[in-house]
Amino acid sequence: MNKLLGLATFAWLGSVVYPVLEYLKTPPQSEADVTSVVAAKIQNVKPNSGLVFRFGREPAILVSGPDGKLRAFSATCTHLQCTVQYRTDLQRIYCACHNGMYDLNGRNIAGPPPRPLTEFQVTVKGDDVVVSRA
Amino acid sequence: MSARPPGPIRWIRERLNIDPLIEFASHKQVPEWRGSFWYYFGGVSLFLFIVQVASGILLLMYYQPGEKTAYESVRFIVVKVKFGWLVRSIHSWAANLFILSVFIHMFSVYFTKAFRRPRELTWYSGFLLLALAFGFGFSGYLLPWNTLAYFATKVGTTIVAVLPVVGGPIMELLRAGKDVTTATLTRFYGLHVAILPAAFTLILGLHMMLIQTQGMHEPDTWPEGKRRYMPFFPNFILRDLLLWLIVLNILAILAVWFPWELGSKADPFGAAPQGIKPEWYFLFMYQGLKYFPAKLAGVDGEIVGIVLFGLAGLLWFLVPVWDARTPRGARNRFVNYVGVTVVLFIIVMTTLGLR
Numbered sequence: 001m002n003k004l005l006g007l008a009t010f011a012w013l014g015s016v017v018y019p020v021l022e023y024l025k026t027p028p029q030s031e032a033d034v035t036s037v038v039a040a041k042i043q044n045v046k047p048n049s050g051l052v053f054r055f056g057r058e059p060a061i062l063v064s065g066p067d068g069k070l071r072a073f074s075a076t077c078t079h080l081q082c083t084v085q086y087r088t089d090l091q092r093i094y095c096a097c098h099n100g101m102y103d104l105n106g107r108n109i110a111g112p113p114p115r116p117l118t119e120f121q122v123t124v125k126g127d128d129v130v131v132s133r134a
Numbered sequence: 135m136s137a138r139p140p141g142p143i144r145w146i147r148e149r150l151n152i153d154p155l156i157e158f159a160s161h162k163q164v165p166e167w168r169g170s171f172w173y174y175f176g177g178v179s180l181f182l183f184i185v186q187v188a189s190g191i192l193l194l195m196y197y198q199p200g201e202k203t204a205y206e207s208v209r210f211i212v213v214k215v216k217f218g219w220l221v222r223s224i225h226s227w228a229a230n231l232f233i234l235s236v237f238i239h240m241f242s243v244y245f246t247k248a249f250r251r252p253r254e255l256t257w258y259s260g261f262l263l264l265a266l267a268f269g270f271g272f273s274g275y276l277l278p279w280n281t282l283a284y285f286a287t288k289v290g291t292t293i294v295a296v297l298p299v300v301g302g303p304i305m306e307l308l309r310a311g312k313d314v315t316t317a318t319l320t321r322f323y324g325l326h327v328a329i330l331p332a333a334f335t336l337i338l339g340l341h342m343m344l345i346q347t348q349g350m351h352e353p354d355t356w357p358e359g360k361r362r363y364m365p366f367f368p369n370f371i372l373r374d375l376l377l378w379l380i381v382l383n384i385l386a387i388l389a390v391w392f393p394w395e396l397g398s399k400a401d402p403f404g405a406a407p408q409g410i411k412p413e414w415y416f417l418f419m420y421q422g423l424k425y426f427p428a429k430l431a432g433v434d435g436e437i438v439g440i441v442l443f444g445l446a447g448l449l450w451f452l453v454p455v456w457d458a459r460t461p462r463g464a465r466n467r468f469v470n471y472v473g474v475t476v477v478l479f480i481i482v483m484t485t486l487g488l489r
Contacts, residue, residue, distance in 0.1 A: 026317060077406075082289060095406065112436070
């Protein structure tokens with residue numbers, strides 16, 4: 001009888017706790033997965049500069065190296081998810097949160113970031129600099 | 135002939151049995167020794183918590199969570215509402231002084247070995263209150279939705295995610311999704327103004343009940359002839375109130391002369407600004423994690439660091455268990471060495487982090 005009561009108590013607790021936990025899980029948003037965006041107009045992109053732009057739900061960075069070559073990466077630092085920036089003085093991609101450093105190919109070269117940045121494809125169509133997932 | 139009690143007390147007495155309470159208060163005593171000063175920090179922490187509740191309720195009259203309203207409503211409070219800047223500044227400063235006071239209280243309890251039998255439950259409940267205070271700090275920090283708070287929340291919740299297995303789900307539970315968004319803001323708001331205060335009040339009630347029923351801790355080695363006591367009411371209470379008044383003055387000076395800055399509005403698609411730092415009370419952990427290499431024996435250094443901090447916290451919580459001389463109430467220098475190491479670590483790491 002005691003075991004039965006114990007089991008019933010657990011079942012009752014489960015029936016209270018489970019819906020609460022499920023309620024707290026945010027349902028996935030039905031936002032279309034963005035595969036490419038226009039990051040900038042080509043005439044606005046100067047050599048040795050960087051631009052953080054919106055790529056779907058996440059930030060991305062367009063980098064124009066000192067030679068003018070365009071590259072784009074996810075702007076989310078692989079360390080603790082801060083948003084990176086381009087440092088014109090260092091010619092590196094830099095994360096200000098913990099002094100993480102990436103080279104112009106997105107490789108982690110200094111500081112705590114454990115992995116390179118995810119790279120995107122860059123194409124120039126007319127005036128538009130189009131960035132798409134590789 | 136005994137004097138008749140004044141009207142209001144007589145009125146209450148006729149309706150409620152408060153005599154045992156009066157009897158208890160009139161006999162309660164506080165030990166007087168060189169460590170008595172530290173007793174007051176429990177009361178100071180309580181006072182600052184009351185200030186937090188009062189100023190927080192005032193802020194609630196105007197604050198609106200939401201992407202387009204959170205930052206704007208705090209700016210409205212600071213710029214437009216009469217004395218709004220003062221209320222916000224008091225709330226922020228009191229939060230910081232509260233944590234400081236709780237830290238002093240905790241270390242004084244630790245070094246005077248007041249956690250020993252029969253006060254283990256008081257120590258455990260106090261530790262839970264400290265954890266909840268950290269929760270208050272972390273959740274409240276995001277509410278103005280400014281740049282620093284946004285990235286601090288991003289970093290803080292990502293740190294949780296590095297824990298194996300449970301980290302990811304906990305992070306999503308905290309963030310209300312995969313990213314830090316206004317859904318996170320709403321969730322933190324609920325935590326800050328409803329869940330945490332409710333939990334804190336319950337545990338605080340237990341903590342204070344234990345203190346009242348067990349009395350103040352007396353030093354382990356206290357010669358019989360040298361024992362002195364002070365009546366709790368009114369002597370100790372009046373001293374307590376005087377200190378509360380001094381703390382209120384310090385708080386007012388800080389709030390008026392160093393008003394809390396609002397900063398710029400959070401931009402989830404902007405780069406993280408230079409010099410991102412958590413609040414000072416998280417700084418020792420934040421700075422400590424910086425000294426772990428990216429990889430340690432094939433594991434992410436961050437994971438090793440967080441697990442080590444977690445274990446250290448657990449050991450701190452369990453001090454009444456591993457202080458082997460607890461049952462005998464004997465001196466234990468090892469506990470002191472551990473405590474001094476922890477204090478030095480916190481001071482050095484916080485100083486390095488502030489630079």
